[in-house]
Amino acid sequence: MSVRPLTEDQRDAMQEITNIAMGQAGSLLATLLGVFVNLSVPRINVLALSDVADAIGSMVGRNIEITAVRQSFHGYLRGEAIVIYGRDGCKELGDLMGYDEVLDRTDEIELLLDVSNILVGACLGGIIDQIKGITEAHGAGELSFSAPSLMAENVPAEVLINPDKLTWTHALLMEVNFTLEGRNFISHLCMLMPGGSIEKMRNILDEFVASF
Amino acid sequence: MARKMLIKALPSSWDVDITQAGNGEEALAAYRAGKADVMFLDLTMPVMDGFQVLEALQKEGLNSFVIVVSADIQPIAQERVKKLGAIAFIKKPVASDAIESVLKQYGVAL
Numbered sequence: 090m091s092v093r094p095l096t097e098d099q100r101d102a103m104q105e106i107t108n109i110a111m112g113q114a115g116s117l118l119a120t121l122l123g124v125f126v127n128l129s130v131p132r133i134n135v136l137a138l139s140d141v142a143d144a145i146g147s148m149v150g151r152n153i154e155i156t157a158v159r160q161s162f163h164g165y166l167r168g169e170a171i172v173i174y175g176r177d178g179c180k181e182l183g184d185l186m187g188y189d190e191v192l193d194r195t196d197e198i199e200l201l202l203d204v205s206n207i208l209v210g211a212c213l214g215g216i217i218d219q220i221k222g223i224t225e226a227h228g229a230g231e232l233s234f235s236a237p238s239l240m241a242e243n244v245p246a247e248v249l250i251n252p253d254k255l256t257w258t259h260a261l262l263m264e265v266n267f268t269l270e271g272r273n274f275i276s277h278l279c280m281l282m283p284g285g286s287i288e289k290m291r292n293i294l295d296e297f298v299a300s301f
Numbered sequence: 302m303a304r305k306m307l308i309k310a311l312p313s314s315w316d317v318d319i320t321q322a323g324n325g326e327e328a329l330a331a332y333r334a335g336k337a338d339v340m341f342l343d344l345t346m347p348v349m350d351g352f353q354v355l356e357a358l359q360k361e362g363l364n365s366f367v368i369v370v371s372a373d374i375q376p377i378a379q380e381r382v383k384k385l386g387a388i389a390f391i392k393k394p395v396a397s398d399a400i401e402s403v404l405k406q407y408g409v410a411l
Contacts, residue, residue: 101302102302105302108372109393109394110372111372112371112374113372113374115375116375125378126375128344128372130345130347301302301306301309
């Protein structure tokens, strides 16, 4: 099945909306950790589901083991938000949060879940806020989020998404990443939406572009 | 899109020609070519980011009037751009009155 990319205007609008939302998430992270957070230029793409795993692998880096936390969202849009951490990420977080002792794995995971929840909430919340005027005019209700849960531990990034387990044919993939100044920490936030939501998002973006 | 959103927020009475740049490098080239009395500068950009643009302007001693417009709302980011010579920081999504008040503050005729 062929995949229809976003138009240039749609992609451009999605990128700017994501950029603004990411700024809010980055600021929360900076406050939480007390360090300067470098923000990335958001990457936006519509892909065949079979290509998503590979795309994530090339963004995050191959041959490195990652731990990932997922949160799904549903309502007028649905999809998955996935936060990906490298191996050192958890240790760096514990260190920055001022934990003196070496965290055991349970504490580490709890910390990852908390931080992921903050990033996803701010990022997705920031996107929703900006398109609210449009979605509300169409009578769309609120989105709801699942609790964050551990998706994978110490696996290569390219095997994170198993296309056989999803019924989607293609996905809108949005990726932003946060690096911490002077630290060996990077976390990627990927948002994935399936076909029906992509079509709704296209319409929302068209209206967004037309409003400027 | 970022540029479209900004341009819409500029005071309508402000009589100016607008040159747009897709990234920091293009912005710097336009500035060097004398095309900007006022520059609205984003921070998160491909090729050359806003911090690098400010550093280059400072290094080249260009007499700049730069207003940073960014989604990067960390207090440290705001401090840094001011240190690098930006006259103001306006957060995204940009509000028209935020721009107007900065311009007025610097005596720009609107």
